[in-house]
Amino acid sequence: MFTVLANHSYRQLFLAQIVALLGTGLATVALSLLAYDLADDHAGMVIGTALTIKMLAYVFIAPLASALFRALSRRKLLVTLDLIRASVAVFLPFVSEVWHVYILIFILQSASACFTPLFQATIPDILENEEQYTQALSLSRLAYDLENLISPALAALMLTLMTWQGLFTGTVIGFIASALLILSVTFPIMKAANKNRSGIYQKTTRGIRFYLATPRLRGLLAMNVAVTCAGAMVIVNSVVIVQSTFGLSAQDTALAFTFFGGGSMFAALTMPCLLKRMQDRTLMLGATLLLILGLFSASRISHIIELWTIWFLLGAGYAWIQTPSGRLLTRSSHEEDRPDLFAAQFSLSHACWLFAYPLAGWLGVKLGVSLTFSVFGMVALLAFLLALKLWPAEDPEVVEHYHANFPENHPHIAHSKRLHSHPFVIDDLHEKWPRKSN
Template sequence: MPNCLSNPIFLRLYIAQTISLFGDALTWLGLALLAFELAGTDAPILLAGALTLRVTAFTILSPFAGIIADRFDRKPILIITHLGRMLLVCLLPFVNSIWQIYALVLGLNIFNAFFTPTYQATIPLVTGETDYPQAIALSSTTYQILGVFGPGIAGILALFIGARELFFWDGASFITAAILIATLPGNLRAIPTTQSRLVGNIRSDLQIGTVKLWTDSPIRYGLMMQLVASIVGAQILVNTVGYVRGTLNYTAVEYGWVMMGFGLGATLGTIAIGIYPQSRSKIITLLSGGAIVSTALIGANYVGLIPLILLWSIAGCGQSLINLSMQTLIADRTPTNLQGRVYGAHFAWSHLWWAGAYPLAGWLGTTFPDRTFLYGSLGGITLLSIVHFLLKPDRFTHTHSEYSHTHSHQHDLPHQHEHQTNLKSEDRLPDGTLARTTHQHPHLHPQFQHVHSYSDISHEHSGFH
């Protein structure tokens, strides 16, 4: 980590991102409290609608945001997205109707959809090839840490200054981050490419990524496990505020503690993925994550504050096991030249699951307020069973990128071809044709594959070129 932080441009960009992430924590905790204030027992419907708008904006706009980030200077994009969010969050304290919340949340996440991929693409640009893995790891770790402590800090602030006043602090965080980015020297323009991407090319790229997701059986299995995680996870994000504030009659501070528990569990799941042997089957990890997150909620409607924090920590761990395993599974099974398109398609499909899961959670929260977590858990367990028994692959092919090597190559008399280097005179017959000779030359394999069984004991290699 110290190597990447010694880069003054990345250091300033990283500080700006950290301040912005803390502002996001204030936004969503304040929004949940505001929804409960305006809608009371109907808060799950309001919160579900707001979160659905969030993931819808991400799904539709983020692929185009990546294209814009490759073509224009990224500094003004980052500044504008911060200033736009600052203006919108400072309007949230004055809302008095539900439609105003929906409009402001949609605007916030339009800016967010352009900020996130632009920032992610800027890290390698400012750090260079040597330090960018460290920089990405540091940014990811910071995101997880603020996911743990951000809601708790926001809950304490809300207790002293009020839920609506949180949004002014949020606005201050965004304008501070924008100022830091504006003081960066030079521009943040990517190296221009000689090939222009037309609309038809973009459409083709999206189709290629989607086809890979749905035709590769292990990736398809992981994508459906993410559907399980979204159905159960939406119950937590939508209905926790009503249960803690309404059923248990606690304050915003205790609500922050519960959501802090969910973030802590997600962080522990991330650590578990890091120390779990990578040679083991990711299918097992995906199944374990689905089982953990689905069963954690089954008794949540009947427990108090401390057991609820524990259950939410367990659920957060299950979420991380699924999501991070899916990320590495795509990297393992996709050639390098296709990974960008596959990750883009995965981003859209995984957010589409949440776009359906949030309204379902809102309906359960208002229709069955005393059993919402129970029904969400049973739905997740049912879907988990169907996915596992119908879609679990028994074997899969592990695909590597192309590689080049040198090996011996023998010619018989009928087999001739030209080489870049000249053969010795003794390798030719008197008439000038090649004699039988053994020599070495570079040889390129476009891809090679391993066919694995899930016993993790033996496997086959099937190279082709």
């Protein structure tokens, strides 16, 4: 897996991802402490609102940014977004009102909603070899999981030397270091996008339209629903099970999250080997079944060891679906359209989280956590059946199709027939997936 780090450009971008993640992790801890300082007993409401603002920015800003900024230099744009995030982190320690926090969080998360899909879409342009790109996806997943373990520990260490305001200094340093590392990379020249497009609405929805017209990506969206069912229940209700049901401590809650992260890390480490032996669809559908099994099993948890086991399995299933998604997006797009598709995946997947988070909490209170696990298990089962239908087992890269409405002199069919075959993706010339009869 680590041989991909021999590529200088990717290595610099991977390091940029790590330092930015550490900065974000420190900001998460610092934001909790800031909320408590400003709102005391109502800190949970402040944090919940901030998370909602984050999700709204992710859902709506990502596709809009992809439409507005696609013609700009990717390197300059990524560096600018890192500097914007660093600037927001500079101001956060000095806020005195809760509404200040909300405004700054919206700016910070809007910059992240612009940054993350563009950064993700750049990696397959640098690593054109699919095996190397698969390794990079696994490393990226590993980085996210390690950040969840390292950032809280680093924050605890820093708090022995400084006040919570000092944690934002680490955030600023992380984003600036990320910007400097990105500046050291020579980005491949991106193919020019088609300029003959209509207004801002068409440009903004372009990635989502292409995404929803691609069968394998419709299947991915269905599996994203299962992912959020499992992830939201773990994130929202772990503390309820561990501390209210079992009567254990906050340390035990942290340990439960560690098992979930451990499962995700296990999946990331094993994924390159698994994808040499099976298709993406097989692995991802199998992982969805694992999530369904875990959700139904969680409704009957009676001991902390059972919880650790189930959380590990849920973490593995979560990552076996999330991590290969970049391969599907790359396979389903031309280079010049890739940022639009990654932005669509970013937006649509976070829309699932936007519903799953509050439902996991609200249903957990109204129905009880055990019954809520069963409800979410049923939703995940429906998502699995939908994914089976939407993503056919026969999913070739080269597809025979027919252009009925093209004039005889159209460039696309000038050197071939109306009925022809080539690697097929949804684009301006192919707006619908061909039926099997074609």
